[in-house]
Amino acid sequence: MPVVFSFVMNVWEVIMARKSAVAPVILLGLGKVGRALVNLVIAGRDQLEERRGIMIRLLGVADSTGAFVNPDGLTDPELGYILSSKSEGGTISELPGSLSLGEITAVLRPGTIVVDATASETTSPMLIAALANGCGVVLANKRPLVLPWEEAKVFYTHPCAGYEATVGAGLPVISTLRALLDTGDRITAIDGLVSGTLGYLLSEVEDGTPYSVALSRAHASGYTEPDPRDDLSGMDVARKGVILARTAGWPLELDDLPVTPLYPPELAALPVQEFMRAAARLDEEYARKAAQARSEGKALRYLVRVSPTGGEVGLTAVDQGSALARLHGAENAVVIKSEFYREIPLSVCGPGAGPRVTASGVLKDITEIAIELRKEKG
Amino acid sequence: MPVVFSFVMNVWEVIMARKSAVAPVILLGLGKVGRALVNLVIAGRDQLEERRGIMIRLLGVADSTGAFVNPDGLTDPELGYILSSKSEGGTISELPGSLSLGEITAVLRPGTIVVDATASETTSPMLIAALANGCGVVLANKRPLVLPWEEAKVFYTHPCAGYEATVGAGLPVISTLRALLDTGDRITAIDGLVSGTLGYLLSEVEDGTPYSVALSRAHASGYTEPDPRDDLSGMDVARKGVILARTAGWPLELDDLPVTPLYPPELAALPVQEFMRAAARLDEEYARKAAQARSEGKALRYLVRVSPTGGEVGLTAVDQGSALARLHGAENAVVIKSEFYREIPLSVCGPGAGPRVTASGVLKDITEIAIELRKEKG
Numbered sequence: 001m002p003v004v005f006s007f008v009m010n011v012w013e014v015i016m017a018r019k020s021a022v023a024p025v026i027l028l029g030l031g032k033v034g035r036a037l038v039n040l041v042i043a044g045r046d047q048l049e050e051r052r053g054i055m056i057r058l059l060g061v062a063d064s065t066g067a068f069v070n071p072d073g074l075t076d077p078e079l080g081y082i083l084s085s086k087s088e089g090g091t092i093s094e095l096p097g098s099l100s101l102g103e104i105t106a107v108l109r110p111g112t113i114v115v116d117a118t119a120s121e122t123t124s125p126m127l128i129a130a131l132a133n134g135c136g137v138v139l140a141n142k143r144p145l146v147l148p149w150e151e152a153k154v155f156y157t158h159p160c161a162g163y164e165a166t167v168g169a170g171l172p173v174i175s176t177l178r179a180l181l182d183t184g185d186r187i188t189a190i191d192g193l194v195s196g197t198l199g200y201l202l203s204e205v206e207d208g209t210p211y212s213v214a215l216s217r218a219h220a221s222g223y224t225e226p227d228p229r230d231d232l233s234g235m236d237v238a239r240k241g242v243i244l245a246r247t248a249g250w251p252l253e254l255d256d257l258p259v260t261p262l263y264p265p266e267l268a269a270l271p272v273q274e275f276m277r278a279a280a281r282l283d284e285e286y287a288r289k290a291a292q293a294r295s296e297g298k299a300l301r302y303l304v305r306v307s308p309t310g311g312e313v314g315l316t317a318v319d320q321g322s323a324l325a326r327l328h329g330a331e332n333a334v335v336i337k338s339e340f341y342r343e344i345p346l347s348v349c350g351p352g353a354g355p356r357v358t359a360s361g362v363l364k365d366i367t368e369i370a371i372e373l374r375k376e377k378g
Numbered sequence: 379m380p381v382v383f384s385f386v387m388n389v390w391e392v393i394m395a396r397k398s399a400v401a402p403v404i405l406l407g408l409g410k411v412g413r414a415l416v417n418l419v420i421a422g423r424d425q426l427e428e429r430r431g432i433m434i435r436l437l438g439v440a441d442s443t444g445a446f447v448n449p450d451g452l453t454d455p456e457l458g459y460i461l462s463s464k465s466e467g468g469t470i471s472e473l474p475g476s477l478s479l480g481e482i483t484a485v486l487r488p489g490t491i492v493v494d495a496t497a498s499e500t501t502s503p504m505l506i507a508a509l510a511n512g513c514g515v516v517l518a519n520k521r522p523l524v525l526p527w528e529e530a531k532v533f534y535t536h537p538c539a540g541y542e543a544t545v546g547a548g549l550p551v552i553s554t555l556r557a558l559l560d561t562g563d564r565i566t567a568i569d570g571l572v573s574g575t576l577g578y579l580l581s582e583v584e585d586g587t588p589y590s591v592a593l594s595r596a597h598a599s600g601y602t603e604p605d606p607r608d609d610l611s612g613m614d615v616a617r618k619g620v621i622l623a624r625t626a627g628w629p630l631e632l633d634d635l636p637v638t639p640l641y642p643p644e645l646a647a648l649p650v651q652e653f654m655r656a657a658a659r660l661d662e663e664y665a666r667k668a669a670q671a672r673s674e675g676k677a678l679r680y681l682v683r684v685s686p687t688g689g690e691v692g693l694t695a696v697d698q699g700s701a702l703a704r705l706h707g708a709e710n711a712v713v714i715k716s717e718f719y720r721e722i723p724l725s726v727c728g729p730g731a732g733p734r735v736t737a738s739g740v741l742k743d744i745t746e747i748a749i750e751l752r753k754e755k756g
Contacts, residue, residue, distance in 0.1 A: 350723060
C-alpha cells in the first residue's frame with residue numbers, strides 16, 4: 001500500500017525517549033507465594049524494565065506479625081535477609097529493624113500497588129481503601145473476592161485491581177475472560193478443573209490406587225492442606241467458581257453453588273488422624289465410581305461449572321474425548337464457551353498451582369496495573 | 379490484618395474521576411477481518427468504554443483502491459455504508475466521497491493506532507514510520523512480521539506494536555508468551571497446530587475420507603485459499619512459526635524452518651483445477667500414513683515446532699494422549715514449554731480462525747496499546 005507519511009520519520013527517537021516508570025509495591029504475606037514473588041522480582045526486574053518499561057520497587061513487606069519498610073525501596077540484601085529468615089520459620093517481628101504491621105501504611109501513596117498474598121479474611125477494608133486512594137491492588141488471596149457481591153464488586157470492576165493468580169495460578173484464565181468481554185463477547189458457560197490436589201487424587205484413583213492411599217500420599221507430600229478435608233470439601237473450588245462467574249459478569253454468591261464434597265458428612269467432625277484412617281471406608285465407593293465412568297467411556301473429574309444462572313461443584317463423569325478428560329495429575333483446565341466460542345470452546349490448560357507460577361500471575365497483574373497507573377514517566 | 383490507612387478514604391471518588399481516553403484508529407484493509415473489526419467496534423464500543431475507559435474512534439478506513447476519512451471519526455451510517463458496499467464486492471474508490479489512498483495519512487497524529495488488516499507485502503515501511511512517530515500499530519497481517527529480523531524487529535520490541543491475531547486468531551497465544559517473558563520465564567519450546575484448514579483436512583483423512591475428497595470439500599466451502607496449495611504448502615504455518623519463535627525471543631528467519639508441504643513437488647506447477655484432479659493420486663499415501671499412525675497409538679497432525687535453535691513444519695504423528703492429538707476439525711492449539719512450565723506445558727486451544735475471533739484479537743491489541751499510549755485522559 002503506497003501510503004506516504006506527512007510527518008518526519010525518526011524511527012528510534014520515540015522509543016529511546018520512553019523512560020521507565022517506577023512501580024512502588026507493598027507486599028502483604030510472606031508465605032510460599034509471597035516469597036516466590038520477591039524472588040521473581042529480584043531475578044526478573046531487569047527483564048521487566050527492558051520489556052515493559054516498568055521498574056518494580058518493593059517499599060515494604062509484611063507478615064502477620066510485622067513489617068519491613070524502606071521508602072526508597074528495600075535493598076536486595078534486606079530482602080534476602082527477610083526471605084531466609086521466613087524460609088526457616090521465623091517471623092518478621094523477631095527481626096531487628098522490623099516495625100509494627102501498621103507502619104507499612106506510612107509508605108502508601110497514590111500509585112503504590114498493594115499485593116495481598118495472605119490467606120486472611122480481613123484484608124478487604126484496607127484493600128478497598130487503597131483502591132479508593134489511587135493505589136493499585138493485586139490479589140493472590142481469594143477471600144476478599146468471594147465476599148458478598150456488593151462488598152467484593154470493586155475488585156472486579158476497578159481498572160487498577162487484578163487477581164489473575166486466584167484461578168489457575170499463572171495460567172491466563174482471568175485475563176482471557178476479561179479480554180473476551182472487553183472485545184464485546186458474551187460468556188455463556190465455564191467449566192473448570194481448578195484443583196491440582198483433587199486432580200491428582202482422582203487421577204490416582206483412575207489408575208487403580210485406593211482413594212485412602214492416594215490421599216495419604218498427597219497429604220504426606222504436602223500437596224493437601226494440613227487437614228485434607230479443606231481440599232476435599234470443595235470449598236476452594238467453589239471460591240474459584242465464584243471468581244470465574246463474577247469475572248464473566250454473573251454476580252453469583254458462594255451460596256449459589258451447591259458443593260458436593262469428596263467425603264461424607266459423617267466424617268466431617270473427626271480429628272485429622274482419625275479421618276485419614278476412616279478414609280479407607282471410601283476406597284470401594286470411589287473405585288466403583290471410577291470403574292463405572294470408564295465403562296461408559298468417561299473419566300471422573302472434580303469440576304466447577306458455572307453459567308449466568310448458577311452453578312455446581314462436584315464429581316462429574318466427562319467424555320473421554322473432552323479437554324477435561326485428557327488432563328492428568330495436578331493439571332488444571334478452564335473451558336470457556338461464549339458467543340464467539342460457541343461450537344468449539346476456548347480452553348487454557350496447564351499446571352494451576354505452585355508458588356512460582358502463582359507468583360508469575362501476581363507479577364503479570366502488577367505489570368498491567370503499573371501501566372494503567374502510569375501517567376508520567378519517572 | 380489490622381492495617382489502618384493514614385489518608386482519607388473516599389471509595390468512589392477516584393474511580394469516578396477516571397475519564398475515558400479516545401483511541402483514534404485507522405484501518406487498512408476491509409476484507410473479512412477488517413469488516414468484522416468495524417462491526418465489533420460498533421457493537422462493543424460502549425462495553426469497552428465502560429470496562430477499560432477506552433473510546434475507539436475510527437478516523438479512517440482504506441482498501442487497496444482508496445480511503446474514507448473523517449478527522450472527527452467516521453459515523454456509524456458512514457461505516458455501515460462502506461461495509462455494505464464492500465460486502466457486495468465494491469471498492470472504496472467507487473464510492474462518492476472517497477479519497478485517494480494516500481489521504482488517509484492526513485489524520486495520522488501521534489497517538490493514532492494504525493491497524494493493518496491487509497495481506498499486503500508493502501505496508502511495512504509505513505507501519506515502521508508510524509511507530510517512529512508515536513503511533514501504535516496492530517497487525518493482523520503476518521507479512522511484515524516475517525521480514526528479515528533486522529527489519530521486523532521493531533514490531534516485536536516496540537511497546538506500542540501488537541499482533542495477537544496473527545497466530546490463533548483471538549486465542550491468547552502471543553499475550554501468553556509475552557507475559558511469561560515479562561515475568562522472568564524462559565521459553566524452551568513451542569509446538570503449534572496453527573492451521574484450521576490443515577487440521578480439518580487431516581481430521582477428515584483420519585476419519586477415513588480420502589485426501590482428495592476432503593480437499594475438494596474444504597475448497598468448495600471456501601475454507602482453503604483459492605489455490606489450496608497456498609495452504610498445503612505449509613508456508614502460512616511456517617510464518618506463524620517464525621512469529622511464535624521471535625515472540626519467544628529467538629530471532630529465527632523463515633529459512634530456518636524447513637517445511638514439508640502436503641503435496642509432492644511434481645504437482646506444484648499444475649493449474650488449480652488440474653491439481654485438484656491430480657490430488658486423487660495422493661489418497662492412498664495419506665490413508666496409509668493415517669493408518670500407520672493409528673496402529674502406533676498416534677494421530678497425524680500438521681505441526682510447527684520451534685525451539686531456540688530452529689524448527690520445522692510438517693506432518694507429525696503425535697501421541698494419542700497429548701493435547702495436540704485430542705484436537706479435531708479446525709481447532710488450533712499452541713503448547714508452550716518453559717522454565718516455569720517444564721514438566722506439564724501450558725496450552726491454549728480453540729478455534730484459531732474466523733473473521734470475528736480474529737477481529738477480537740485485533741481489538742484486544744488496540745485496547746492494550748491505547749492504554750499504553752494514554753498519557754492524559756481526554
